Amino acid sequence: MESIKQKAAGIVVGICCLLCGCSKAEPAAPQQPAEPPPKQTDTGEHSTPTQPQKEKDYIQWVEFNCDEALLKKASEADINTQGRISWITLLAYSVAKNWGNVDKPCLEYVDECRARLEAGESEAVFSKELKLFDYYKEAYTAVLGGFLGIRADESYGICAYSPIAEGFYFSHYKDFGASRTYGFSRPHKGNDLMGSVGTPIIAVEGGYVEALGWNTYGGWRVGIRSADKKRYYYYAHLRKGHPFPADLKEGDTVRAGQVIGYLGQTGYSTTPDTNNITTPHLHFGMQLIFDESQKDAVSEIWIDVYSIIEWLNQNRSEVKYDKNAKEYYRVSVP
Numbered sequence: 001m002e003s004i005k006q007k008a009a010g011i012v013v014g015i016c017c018l019l020c021g022c023s024k025a026e027p028a029a030p031q032q033p034a035e036p037p038p039k040q041t042d043t044g045e046h047s048t049p050t051q052p053q054k055e056k057d058y059i060q061w062v063e064f065n066c067d068e069a070l071l072k073k074a075s076e077a078d079i080n081t082q083g084r085i086s087w088i089t090l091l092a093y094s095v096a097k098n099w100g101n102v103d104k105p106c107l108e109y110v111d112e113c114r115a116r117l118e119a120g121e122s123e124a125v126f127s128k129e130l131k132l133f134d135y136y137k138e139a140y141t142a143v144l145g146g147f148l149g150i151r152a153d154e155s156y157g158i159c160a161y162s163p164i165a166e167g168f169y170f171s172h173y174k175d176f177g178a179s180r181t182y183g184f185s186r187p188h189k190g191n192d193l194m195g196s197v198g199t200p201i202i203a204v205e206g207g208y209v210e211a212l213g214w215n216t217y218g219g220w221r222v223g224i225r226s227a228d229k230k231r232y233y234y235y236a237h238l239r240k241g242h243p244f245p246a247d248l249k250e251g252d253t254v255r256a257g258q259v260i261g262y263l264g265q266t267g268y269s270t271t272p273d274t275n276n277i278t279t280p281h282l283h284f285g286m287q288l289i290f291d292e293s294q295k296d297a298v299s300e301i302w303i304d305v306y307s308i309i310e311w312l313n314q315n316r317s318e319v320k321y322d323k324n325a326k327e328y329y330r331v332s333v334p
């Protein structure tokens, strides 16, 4: 029996296929090279297929396509009501009502949902009325669950940060899914933020350091898992010679806003500490994990973070340089 979540995921993929005309019923798996590349564990770039999984009752695919305008409108409603109206509910309602599409009606549906909640209607009603509501609620909770809450100064608001420190320039464009060819052909599973070598890289969300060191594709990289374990943040191509703060190590707990590395151009080499990327940039990736079996499998879920980076621009972490230690540190927050 197909579970509700699988059905919902199938509907979403089906909608996408109708719109883009593609013939795939499943997200594209990376192609197999003649010789499989070394097993990578957290790049979003490995291609080692695993045996087909038995039927599981958890979400197996998410296409995150909320744009910045929608994130902004929903989050402002949440913050203005101190969390009484959940932005995740507003987003799930509007995208479910719009059958998985994000365009103008979604902004109006945010207002409609808010009015219904203010009038005392419950989410159970939305769940009955909108076939995809439960799916989007769970999917968006996994994506955005750590972004709003109580801040260090005890106010309620955005508690996640841009991955680029305050005062440091960067540029990016919508490059999710673009082709990458080093090692084997595969789609790009993150967003590249172009900036200067040495730019302090910030933990978007707190969590623990699950991976830190050299990776054939990502070069010097750090991987941070959120406390609820649903999000894995991947920061790659860090600086040659001095990629991370000297005292950062695997297993450490980090806080949102903390400096966790420096922008560079390492990667695409089996030799550690090699610069093999022309344009210095941070590769920022975000993986969703609904079940641990998805962490390092061909079925792993990486989402398009472009709009999240845009939205996070309003919350950049301020840093200061310590000449003796040759490190940037977060300016302490009240």
Ligand SMILES: [Zn+2]
Residues within 6 Å of the ligand: 188, 190, 191, 192, 282, 283, 284
């Ligand atoms: Zn990249």
